[in-house]
Amino acid sequence: MHLAEAIGIALETLRSHKLRSFLTLLGVIISVCTLVAVVSLVEGVNGYVGEKIAGLGSNTFSVNRYSLDEMTDASKFMEAQKRNKPIRLEEYRFLLDTAHLPQAIAASVGRNSATVKVGARSLEDVHLSGQTANSIGMAAYKIAQGRFLLPSDEQHRTDAVFIGNDLLQHLFGDGPALGQTVYIDGRPFQVVGVASALGNVFGQSQDNFAIIPLGTYQKIYGDQDSLDLQVQARSAALLPATMDEIEMLMRTERHLGYADKDNFGLIGSDALMNLWHALTGAIAAVMVGVSFVFLVVGGIVIMNIMLAAVTERTREIGTRKALGARRSDILRQFLIESAVISTVGGLAGVLVAWLFTLAAGALTPIPFSLPITAVIAAVAISSLVGLFFGIYPASKAAKLEPIVALRAEV
Amino acid sequence: MSTPAAPQPTVTLPRAGGEREVVIRTADLWKIYQMGSEQVAALRGISIEIRRNEYVAIMGPSGSGKSTLMNLIGCLDSPTRGQYWLGGQLVSEMDDDELARIRNQEIGFVFQTFNLLPRATALHNVELPLIYAGVPPQERSARALEALRQVDLGERVNHKPNELSGGQRQRVAIARALVNRPSIILADEPTGNLDSTTSNEIMRLLEVLWERGNTIVLVTHEHDIAEYAHRVIHIRDGKVAGDAQTARGKAREAGAARG
Numbered sequence: 001m002h003l004a005e006a007i008g009i010a011l012e013t014l015r016s017h018k019l020r021s022f023l024t025l026l027g028v029i030i031s032v033c034t035l036v037a038v039v040s041l042v043e044g045v046n047g048y049v050g051e052k053i054a055g056l057g058s059n060t061f062s063v064n065r066y067s068l069d070e071m072t073d074a075s076k077f078m079e080a081q082k083r084n085k086p087i088r089l090e091e092y093r094f095l096l097d098t099a100h101l102p103q104a105i106a107a108s109v110g111r112n113s114a115t116v117k118v119g120a121r122s123l124e125d126v127h128l129s130g131q132t133a134n135s136i137g138m139a140a141y142k143i144a145q146g147r148f149l150l151p152s153d154e155q156h157r158t159d160a161v162f163i164g165n166d167l168l169q170h171l172f173g174d175g176p177a178l179g180q181t182v183y184i185d186g187r188p189f190q191v192v193g194v195a196s197a198l199g200n201v202f203g204q205s206q207d208n209f210a211i212i213p214l215g216t217y218q219k220i221y222g223d224q225d226s227l228d229l230q231v232q233a234r235s236a237a238l239l240p241a242t243m244d245e246i247e248m249l250m251r252t253e254r255h256l257g258y259a260d261k262d263n264f265g266l267i268g269s270d271a272l273m274n275l276w277h278a279l280t281g282a283i284a285a286v287m288v289g290v291s292f293v294f295l296v297v298g299g300i301v302i303m304n305i306m307l308a309a310v311t312e313r314t315r316e317i318g319t320r321k322a323l324g325a326r327r328s329d330i331l332r333q334f335l336i337e338s339a340v341i342s343t344v345g346g347l348a349g350v351l352v353a354w355l356f357t358l359a360a361g362a363l364t365p366i367p368f369s370l371p372i373t374a375v376i377a378a379v380a381i382s383s384l385v386g387l388f389f390g391i392y393p394a395s396k397a398a399k400l401e402p403i404v405a406l407r408a409e410v
Numbered sequence: 411m412s413t414p415a416a417p418q419p420t421v422t423l424p425r426a427g428g429e430r431e432v433v434i435r436t437a438d439l440w441k442i443y444q445m446g447s448e449q450v451a452a453l454r455g456i457s458i459e460i461r462r463n464e465y466v467a468i469m470g471p472s473g474s475g476k477s478t479l480m481n482l483i484g485c486l487d488s489p490t491r492g493q494y495w496l497g498g499q500l501v502s503e504m505d506d507d508e509l510a511r512i513r514n515q516e517i518g519f520v521f522q523t524f525n526l527l528p529r530a531t532a533l534h535n536v537e538l539p540l541i542y543a544g545v546p547p548q549e550r551s552a553r554a555l556e557a558l559r560q561v562d563l564g565e566r567v568n569h570k571p572n573e574l575s576g577g578q579r580q581r582v583a584i585a586r587a588l589v590n591r592p593s594i595i596l597a598d599e600p601t602g603n604l605d606s607t608t609s610n611e612i613m614r615l616l617e618v619l620w621e622r623g624n625t626i627v628l629v630t631h632e633h634d635i636a637e638y639a640h641r642v643i644h645i646r647d648g649k650v651a652g653d654a655q656t657a658r659g660k661a662r663e664a665g666a667a668r669g
Contacts, residue, residue, distance in 0.1 A: 005541065009529070016529075321486075322513055323519070402486045402487075406486070406525070
């Protein structure tokens with residue numbers, strides 16, 4: 001009935017006291033802004049990471065010495081260190097011979113501390129790995145020049161090397177690299193191929209690597225380091241069955257009893273995603289909690305301003321009652337007013353958050369988006385806060401006796 | 411007697427001998443306030459009757475209880491004892507929401523301080539009682555416009571109170587009192603905040619409204635204002651101290667008897 005009237009009064013009140021309105025709404029603005037910005041941030045980063053992890057392939061998983069659980073929990077890791085054995089070349093061969101479901105199984109082993117030299121130029125902390133020839137099929141990069149390692153490189157433990165884009169830039173300055181000799185930790189290798197550039201993830205270059213045949217690597221650095229196996233299922237639908245088969249074969253190979261836990265780890269891209277979500281979920285939960293504290297503070301400020309409005313407009317309330325307004329009419333008017341004020345704060349908060357995501361999107365590679373659900377939720381929550389904290393002032397206004405209200409000195 | 415149609419407002423004069431219906435009837439009305447441990451009686455048994463289309467002034471010095479009586483007549487307060495019928499309804503027994511409905515439909519208030527909503531236009535101020543009566547928007551503004559025309563403010567419907575003079579503000583308030591076609595118009599010191607020229611203007615307007623058939627109850631402490639009415643009820647110490655016709659009332663009755 002007088003919804004439009006109450007909304008009009010609320011907006012008029014906000015307009016006529018701009019600074020006061022801003023200060024009143026600051027709490028709601030900050031909390032809604034935090035809420036929306038955090039959701040936007042988490043969604044954006046999740047999308048970014050999800051894209052990167054999906055680059056691993058949705059139908060591949062890895063077999064590692066430790067499971068993800070063991071790697072992210074210190075006490076489990078201590079325990080696993082004693083129990084889990086490194087994955088050996090023989091185990092890789094056993095899986096190759098016995099597993100039926102995988103499309104392919106690749107093996108790799110690596111270190112982050114290689115130094116690569118060409119003439120006077122050198123690059124340190126290069127990620128050097130020994131890989132089987134089929135690992136290219138499961139890798140995120142493509143071949144930009146030349147070729148990848150071949151099964152024959154693997155067989156003959158050749159000195160072929162496939163390099164990442166950073167090495168091309170730093171060591172050859174974009175000049176011809178194929179067939180050139182590079183020295184890795186002092187040993188000569190022939191460049192057979194160059195990878196396409198992958199760029200950075202969180203500021204970490206993904207192109208700073210050199211790949212040599214697995215056998216060559218083990219000949220130089222020994223075979224004590226655990227292998228990482230990449231297993232490709234024939235399809236995403238067959239992934240669970242393939243994981244089961246590999247797990248079963250690994251347990252057989254290692255003679256694990258029925259009640260023994262796995263002493264190795266299977267990590268699928270979904271497990272990585274789950275870990276990531278758990279991490280960002282925790283951050284989001286904390287920020288959402290913080291923004292709710294702001295929201296309560298904002299609500300209390302709104303309650304305060306509404307109490308002032310009731311006092312300021314006691315005469316108006318008396319007049320309205322004399323003209324026939326019932327308690328419920330007055331109650332509704334002030335509730336709507338409080339909700340409208342708070343909702344305006346919510347909208348302002350969304351606007352600030354939107355500007356923030358625009359700025360963040362322009363300054364970082366992360367694709368920030370403003371999810372419409374977050375916007376709707378933020379506005380709904382802010383109007384609910386207004387309603388809730390408006391109850392006391394509105395009921396105070398509704399309970400005023402008409403004669404008392406009419407005689408009020410304002 | 412048949413007179414040719416004259417270009418004058420229709421004047422409803424009382425038919426001699428024919429009694430009109432009673433609009434307000436109070437029976438032994440008491441109002442007792444609790445002041446700490448003491449009880450103070452503001453009204454001590456008021457019994458009055460006011461008929462339709464009467465023009466009555468309630469007079470009395472401050473502290474006499476006239477304001478308390480006005481609050482009771484206006485259904486803004488409930489009596490401690492006694493009964494009050496307004497238009498045949500026993501309002502002294504009603505609860506808050508029913509009283510709000512009675513105030514909305516049966517009473518048109520005119521206050522000393524106008525009590526207009528400062529941020530609303532004249533039209534919106536006049537619409538207010540209709541909003542609470544649940545009148546649909548189109549009919550609402552049509553009726554509010556009509557009421558503003560009745561008080562000669564048809565040209566100022568979109569002005570806000572601070573853009574109007576004191577007399578114009580009070581006329582907006584009177585239009586607001588008229589708009590719901592109430593049983594009584596209850597004017598509480600309607601000229602208390604106005605200069606004498608404007609006061610006369612407002613009092614003439616009330617007279618016109620009376621001529622159009624409205625029942626007017628005027629609360630005042632000024633003799634010359636009370637003289638506009640046809641009957642004055644004096645209140646003193648919470649009791650009726652006098653109830654008599656004014657010079658105008660006598661003249662009108664004489665005219666009616668002759669007519």
